[in-house]
Amino acid sequence: MDIIQNTLSSFVSLVPVTLAQSLILAFVVLGIMIPFRMLSFPDLTSEGAFPLGGCVCGVLMAAGMSPLAAIAIALLAGFLAGCCTAFIHLRFRIHTLLAGILMMTMLYSINLRIMGRSNISVFGAPTVFDWVPGLQPGFPASKIVVAGLIALVVFVLLYHFFRTEKGTAIRAVGANPDMAEAQGINVWMATIGGVGLAGAFSAAGGALMVQSQGFADVNMGLGILINGLAALMIGEAIVGKQSVLRQLAAPFVGAVVYYQLVSLCLAAGMPPPDLKLATGLFVLAMLALPSLKRSRGPAPARETVRE
Amino acid sequence: MLEIRSARKVFYKGQADEKVALDGLSLRLATGEFGVVIGSNGAGKSSMLNAISGALVLDSGQIVINGDDVTATPVHKRAMRLARVFQDPMRGTAASMTVAENMLLADLRSNKRTLRRGLNATRLASYKERLSLLGLGLENRLDTRVELLSGGQRQSLSLIMAVGGKPELLLLDEHTAALDPRTADIVMRATIRAVEALKLTTLMVTHNMQHAVDFGHKVVMLDAGRVRLEIDGKDKAQTTVPDLIGHFSVKTDRMFLAS
Numbered sequence: 001m002d003i004i005q006n007t008l009s010s011f012v013s014l015v016p017v018t019l020a021q022s023l024i025l026a027f028v029v030l031g032i033m034i035p036f037r038m039l040s041f042p043d044l045t046s047e048g049a050f051p052l053g054g055c056v057c058g059v060l061m062a063a064g065m066s067p068l069a070a071i072a073i074a075l076l077a078g079f080l081a082g083c084c085t086a087f088i089h090l091r092f093r094i095h096t097l098l099a100g101i102l103m104m105t106m107l108y109s110i111n112l113r114i115m116g117r118s119n120i121s122v123f124g125a126p127t128v129f130d131w132v133p134g135l136q137p138g139f140p141a142s143k144i145v146v147a148g149l150i151a152l153v154v155f156v157l158l159y160h161f162f163r164t165e166k167g168t169a170i171r172a173v174g175a176n177p178d179m180a181e182a183q184g185i186n187v188w189m190a191t192i193g194g195v196g197l198a199g200a201f202s203a204a205g206g207a208l209m210v211q212s213q214g215f216a217d218v219n220m221g222l223g224i225l226i227n228g229l230a231a232l233m234i235g236e237a238i239v240g241k242q243s244v245l246r247q248l249a250a251p252f253v254g255a256v257v258y259y260q261l262v263s264l265c266l267a268a269g270m271p272p273p274d275l276k277l278a279t280g281l282f283v284l285a286m287l288a289l290p291s292l293k294r295s296r297g298p299a300p301a302r303e304t305v306r307e
Numbered sequence: 308m309l310e311i312r313s314a315r316k317v318f319y320k321g322q323a324d325e326k327v328a329l330d331g332l333s334l335r336l337a338t339g340e341f342g343v344v345i346g347s348n349g350a351g352k353s354s355m356l357n358a359i360s361g362a363l364v365l366d367s368g369q370i371v372i373n374g375d376d377v378t379a380t381p382v383h384k385r386a387m388r389l390a391r392v393f394q395d396p397m398r399g400t401a402a403s404m405t406v407a408e409n410m411l412l413a414d415l416r417s418n419k420r421t422l423r424r425g426l427n428a429t430r431l432a433s434y435k436e437r438l439s440l441l442g443l444g445l446e447n448r449l450d451t452r453v454e455l456l457s458g459g460q461r462q463s464l465s466l467i468m469a470v471g472g473k474p475e476l477l478l479l480d481e482h483t484a485a486l487d488p489r490t491a492d493i494v495m496r497a498t499i500r501a502v503e504a505l506k507l508t509t510l511m512v513t514h515n516m517q518h519a520v521d522f523g524h525k526v527v528m529l530d531a532g533r534v535r536l537e538i539d540g541k542d543k544a545q546t547t548v549p550d551l552i553g554h555f556s557v558k559t560d561r562m563f564l565a566s
Contacts, residue, residue: 165411165420168404172412175401182360182399184386184416 003269011267015260020143022259023151024212025228027205029235029251030154031078032228034198037247038162039174040305043195044100044225045085046202048107049078051221053203055111058216061122068128071207078203079196081107086195090188095307104221111218119217127211143212150208151252154201162244170194171244177306223276230279231258233286309336309476309508314358314368316532328354329365330532336525338373339506343519346529347555352512355529356480359510361385373475387417389476390469392462394484399465402454406445406464409453410434413468437467441497459490466494470501477502479511483518495522516548528554 028050035043053074060070081103088099112118132142161167172180173190181187210216235254241247262279266272316329329351336342346352357363359370361382369378372388390413393399400409411425411434431449439446441463445456453461462482469477479498483491499522502509513519519526525539526546536554538546 160424161422163425164422165415165425166422168408168411168425169415169420171404171408172401175403176398178398179401180412181382182386182391183412184383185412185420186383 007264007268011264014263014267016140016144018259018263019256020140020147020212022231022255023144023147023252024205024208025224025231025259026147026151026252026255027154027201027208028224029228029231029255030158031082031198031200031202031205032225033232033247033251034201035082035195036232036305037174037241038171039191039194040177041086041089041096041174041191041195042100042305043082043085043198044097045082045103045107045195045199046228047100047221047225048104048111049081049199049202049221050206050209050224051111051216051218052081052107052114053078053206054210054216054220055114055120055206055218056203057207057210058120058122059115061125061127061211062120064125067126067211071128071204071211074203074207075200078206079200081203082196082199083192085199086192089306090191096305108218115216115218118219119215121215122210123214128208129211147208147212155248155252159245159248162248223279226276226279226283227258228255230283230286231255233283234258234261237286308338308371308373309334309359309510310369310371311335311355311359312369312371314355314370315366316354316358316363317366320366327532329358329368331368332529332533334527334534336508336510338508340525341502341507341509341523342511342525342527343523344510344512344527344529345514345516345519345551346535350529351532352529353480354532356391356478356510356512359476360389360391360478388474389478390416390472390474391478391480392465392469392482394481396458396461396465396485399468400453400461403452405450405452406438406456407431407434407449409464410438410449410468410471413471417472417474437471438464440500441467441493443493457490459486459494462486462490462494463497466497466501470505470507473505473507475508477507477509479509479513481512481514484514516551519551520546520548526551 028046031046031049032043035041056074056077057070060073061067085099085103088094088102089096129142129146132145162171169180169185170190170193172183172185173187173194177187180190206220209220231254232251233254234257235250235252238257239246239249239253241250262275265275265278270278311332311334313331313333314329315331318326318328332351332355344352344355354363358365361377361380365378369376371377377385377388391399401412407426411430414430434449435446443460443463445460445464453464456464462485466482482498483494486494495518501507511523524543525537526543527534528536
């Protein structure tokens with residue numbers, strides 16, 4: 001009984017902090033979902049774009065730039081990183097996964113170059129989280145409000161975008177690239193733009209994370225991809241992916257639920273080093289589920305991705 | 308008007324398995340003309356359609372549509388002028404998107420895509436009306452994902468998508484070959500209706516000799532990457548299935564079955 005009580009009380013006390021963190025990391029999950037689901041382009045750039053956003057933001061804040069401008073430039077850097085991955089795939093016919101691995105490996109050096117050292121402290125510098133009136137800066141509540149508001153705006157904008165004429169065309173590229181091309185859609189532009197947008201979101205997540213935690217670290221992206229993927233799987237299991245609305249809601253719902261689960265596991269005494277193994281096994285199980293079901297029931301539509 | 312001027316394409320050039328797909332092929336199709344292309348497997352029918360649509364880059368020769376040389380134009384830009392229905396119903400539609408969204412994509416083929424709402428009430432109403440012409444009940448399934456439709460329904464949808472917006476050139480690539488006889492008949496009749504109503508310049512590839520006899524203004528027979536025979540006008544009206552089969556140097560089982 002004591003164990004359960006201790007676990008629960010430490011879990012509950014962590015809920016606000018975890019919620020703030022998960023709303024920030026929801027942007028990374030969004031940056032994983034857009035290429036993966038909307039473009040059928042399994043993209044690994046986020047593992048490098050997330051710290052890229054963080055490093056750019058950290059350096060600029062340390063140089064005294066306003067927090068919003070720092071985020072904007074981090075966003076731009078992430079966009080370029082995503083564009084590069086898509087371009088490598090399209091121009092040289094390199095497998096999407098390999099293009100992502102190349103990009104995130106190269107980004108590690110670039111991130112180190114940008115910062116000039118492996119980490120940078122921006123503690124005490126003004127952040128976007130200070131701008132909430134009536135709340136004490138630095139507390140989880142202000143982070144939840146700011147990150148939640150940005151998430152809401154991004155969600156509404158994306159929901160409208162993917163139902164416009166241009167947005168529908170981008171989704172068509174993911175659904176059937178040959179058909180999209182035959183319908184007059186420029187597959188190159190749609191892919192580069194879409195993967196770029198995803199990189200921008202991953203970088204924005206990194207930038208917000210740096211402002212939230214008060215330092216930038218070149219290793220802050222380590223394992224972010226698998227965490228994001230796990231969050232996406234949970235989100236899709238909860239809200240589904242049958243419509244644009246559900247598919248877009250999945251990253252946000254998934255991020256919030258996933259990080260609470262992680263916090264629960266840690267509160268229950270799970271050693272932190274085991275976390276990656278547990279997450280990896282979970283993602284594996286989620287990905288393997290359709291093929292396990294298939295051996296019994298009728299064959300479902302195969303998940304096709306670009307190579 | 309479509310003009311193919313001495314198109315040439317060689318696959319695996321300089322290697323042991325070099326294959327001449329198009330060997331100086333020339334073809335002219337007047338505006339509003341309906342040409343039917345026949346020929347044995349490997350005669351170059353698909354290569355010709357791919358060359359017209361831009362999926363295949365020619366070694367030499369030109370493709371001219373309505374007076375404009377489009378030889379160097381990429382696929383997505385040529386799509387503004389031409390529409391294509393593939394043999395495989397899966398290729399011509401986006402499976403994970405709804406019927407209405409597929410119609411929208413086809414609708415925007417020759418237009419600039421904007422940041423306005425894609426599926427508005429006006430569009431939905433017009434899609435409903437256009438789909439109801441098929442008589443398959445697709446007009447009531449606008450929100451159904453295309454992967455849930457049968458092959459025949461998907462192909463009918465592809466056809467409606469292709470003829471919408473009155474393309475300058477319609478390419479039909481054995482578009483009824485993968486369907487059962489009854490559905491093939493429905494799709495073929497819908498094709499003829501649309502082509503006649505809109506007076507579309509059409510190029511149809513088929514292995515069905517009856518279709519080649521019954522439909523179109525002109526029959527073109529390909530062999531080894533060049534035009535072997537062209538029958539039009541009065542001669543076309545008098546041609547019979549055995550006549551056409553007689554022209555095949557290599558008679559495959561498939562043609563016997565089709566006759």
